[in-house]
Amino acid sequence: MGICEGRVAIVTGAGNGLGKAYALELARQGCRVVVNDLGVGTHGEEGETKGAAERVVDEIRALGGEAVANTDDVAEWDAGERMVRAAIDNFGRLDAVVNNAGFVRDRMFFTCSPEEWDAVIRVHLRGHFCTSRHAAEYWRSQSKAGRPVDARIINTTSGAGLQGSVGQSAYSTAKGGIATLTLVQAAELGRIGVTANAIAPNARTRMTETGAFDMDAKDGAFDVYAPENMAPLVAYLVSDQSKGVTGQVFELKGGEIFLSQGWTDSPAREKGARYEAAELDQVVRSLLDTREPVKPVYGAR
Template identity: 75%
Template structure:
């Protein structure tokens, strides 16, 4: 029998009642992790009670397969709830090694139609939702490190191709996911001293959120390899939560089926330096030269 990748590790997975989160929780448990299955039970647009009991169902699956898990239904956007989620792991399993921030929903809308309430709701669940639980987890890990105990901890965030290159009809969602990619870079830089790594995922998979916008493209395959199955992303999550990933931090992983790559993010292009102030009249030809010299950007989703 092969050794389990996450034996003895304790992992929180938010939004783990369905889709990608469920796949992560099941795979982590199969790899030996003790899992806190967090899910508030809301729908794809944040409607209350749409999937009540989802966390408990995933826990039942894990336990039926011989794994260890507990359900948690706290709201990841609530500061004190974030504390309770972390405490749930400590009380249930005696420790915490990783937080997988997966919870989120969409309010797809063209920018000209997006309302302030929709904008705020999407940014709250994704950005604040990535903050609250992780901040309390970091407080726990930092206290352990300062007390002289070894820390080998993980934060795994969820960005998106929409955040890395934009997506038509998803201005709020794209903004939030871009913020999460930047947050990951900052966390990696700041938290390394405490024994904490931070990485992000940009999965391309079939979930409740993609089934409406990309239903035809991401439909389930009857035969052969199911490229968009959420289970395809789960092994990377288990590896990132394991001790084996200790040297990897500050990365954004893009996945689709069996294809995996690292996002290069924003990077410098060729430049022109006049060694003096430009006049407005000079800048038209200069900008065109810069545009011609740089590598072409990936197109915004929905434009090609």
């Protein structure tokens, strides 16, 4: 028996890469899975990987697991409800939503078009909202009916969202918003038995192939950037073993796992009265000199 035996999860963007690795690992751990994938490319091109969700379902069934395919657009409001309904109709319940779907449009900020900005924000931020919102409504109804709830939301942020990435202003903004959304979900939904956590993977995917990332596997060495390295944490967070773990952002790279500390306050400079504008340069530079070192923006020189 795996650690997710009896659980039911939705995994979005599960036709390739990380999402596929998550869905397969969840199935190996005994979870029944709604495999969502729209079948688009890394920039949202329609039809590039059509049938991907169905192929992953076939792989899960070949392993002896249970899964159904869903090909909805995660950023469509009604699609989130259909995914939740697919879990309930096919498996009788829903225990977890793994929000993974997304794409990237690499652009320097001064060349990013409104259409590119909106497309990236939509698939990541709205996409995380729609499915989780319908799931939360279902879990709340279960709680109000007196049924015990032990449910999970696992969101996908990124190092780009936690510290920024040159050439990815829209993507970084969306992923930063997802990290904050996770904190709010954890605070609001804990009272009804739902935990919310986010992961920031370091893995080789179709999206990383569009940028200047050296993530090739080295002969004879541990494949640090294999998507499968990220999957065990997702399975753990979906499982009942992770009960009480909430409001956290996990970063992973190969066999390394750590928590993001988030924004923290430096020691204050207190005057006891309103500052004058001319005084602030010295105060600000004192704060900068004594603050904890920060991780640099990806790609910054």
